[in-house]
Amino acid sequence: MSFVREPRRRQQPFLLLQSSTAQSGLGTIRQLLGDASVNTVLICLLHSSLLSVELPRVQTHDLLDNVPGYNDNYVDSRQLIQAAVENAASGPLDFIIDSVDTLASDIGSVAETYKFLYELMSLIRTRSSPSRLVLHLSSESSLLPLLSQPAFSPPLTLVIAHPPALLIHLSAEFLTPPPPLSPEAKFWGIFLPVSERVEESERLIFGPGGEGTGDDEFVIEVIVRDDGDGLRRRGVNRTLKGWSLARGPCPLAEMDSLKSLWSRNIAEPTVVDPTLNVSFNLNLTASQQKSRAQVPLPYAHEGSRLHITCSIHCSPIIRKTCRACRNFL
Numbered sequence: 001m002s003f004v005r006e007p008r009r010r011q012q013p014f015l016l017l018q019s020s021t022a023q024s025g026l027g028t029i030r031q032l033l034g035d036a037s038v039n040t041v042l043i044c045l046l047h048s049s050l051l052s053v054e055l056p057r058v059q060t061h062d063l064l065d066n067v068p069g070y071n072d073n074y075v076d077s078r079q080l081i082q083a084a085v086e087n088a089a090s091g092p093l094d095f096i097i098d099s100v101d102t103l104a105s106d107i108g109s110v111a112e113t114y115k116f117l118y119e120l121m122s123l124i125r126t127r128s129s130p131s132r133l134v135l136h137l138s139s140e141s142s143l144l145p146l147l148s149q150p151a152f153s154p155p156l157t158l159v160i161a162h163p164p165a166l167l168i169h170l171s172a173e174f175l176t177p178p179p180p181l182s183p184e185a186k187f188w189g190i191f192l193p194v195s196e197r198v199e200e201s202e203r204l205i206f207g208p209g210g211e212g213t214g215d216d217e218f219v220i221e222v223i224v225r226d227d228g229d230g231l232r233r234r235g236v237n238r239t240l241k242g243w244s245l246a247r248g249p250c251p252l253a254e255m256d257s258l259k260s261l262w263s264r265n266i267a268e269p270t271v272v273d274p275t276l277n278v279s280f281n282l283n284l285t286a287s288q289q290k291s292r293a294q295v296p297l298p299y300a301h302e303g304s305r306l307h308i309t310c311s312i313h314c315s316p317i318i319r320k321t322c323r324a325c326r327n328f329l
Helices: 026-034 077-086 100-107 110-125 164-173 184-195 198-206 256-263 286-293
Strands: 014-019 039-044 058-062 093-097 131-138 156-162 217-225 236-244 248-250
Touching: 014 026, 026 039, 026 093, 026 131, 026 156, 026 236, 039 077, 058 077, 077 093, 077 100, 077 110, 093 110, 100 110, 100 131, 110 131, 156 164, 164 184, 164 198, 164 217, 164 256
Parallel strands: 014 131, 014 156, 039 058, 039 093, 093 131
Antiparallel strands: 156 217, 217 236, 236 248
16 A cells, blocks of 8 residues: 555655544554654654554654643643654654644644644655655544645545444445445445444444454545646545555455455346246137237227218208208208
8 A cells, every 4th residue: 555655755745544433543553663664753642552662763752641730841742743853864754643632632722733733744844855744633533624624735645444344334234335346436425424424333333233443454445635736636536445453454355354245145136937836827729819819909090090970860850950950951
């Protein structure tokens, strides 16, 4: 997948990762750290599990204990993050913040958080080598609609994590499995509105019969928005991929949790002849066919002019008093 293994940092300097209560997308951050081919800086504000592995190209900044009101030595997170960008080694850079929502909570203002992230995006762009800003937030974040607008960054790669149970639900309830098993237009027309209903996804995962959330496998919706500079119009491409903890990005057909969708044989409905297996003979004998051929068909004279003659018969006694007869006398 290009945003992990062959990222176009010059054309796509902004990567936005979106998780939800039903499905966490932290697996994508772990993959970015594990496959890091350039210098990578991780600002860890919430998810301590990301600090468990030390990698040669990854520099981590542990801000888990840097909480305003709970740490006597608290330092504004904005100062620490800005210093980390300015002091990063030269060359291509991936700069990752694991929780934008936690950063907004520390700052105490959505507007101030957006302003700081906009300035941070400008610092990433002004680096001499192509670099990329990677932000992770929840689907219910107040910053999501702001950060996904072209005003923040015209080019954008948005990666949304979905539970595999959502695709199984669409296949069972709407008879619409993912492409190529269904037409793309039909699938996206159903998938998009259903996936935006957070309560429905949570019911599939945590409700009766739900298997709970997990990071072993999940589905990612990848939305890529081009810059659209010059004479080229800005375009948006939307795809659906699988994600496995063992293999990383993979086709949906290779996911263990979705194999039932591809192995299921959807047989075409067959039309059964109603005249089969009846207890009596429906065929006509030769005499019956001859008799049926002699029956006049209805509307046989339709379209042809019929000449109808009409005559009036009156008795001699009343002929002289009949108004109709006097017309012929």
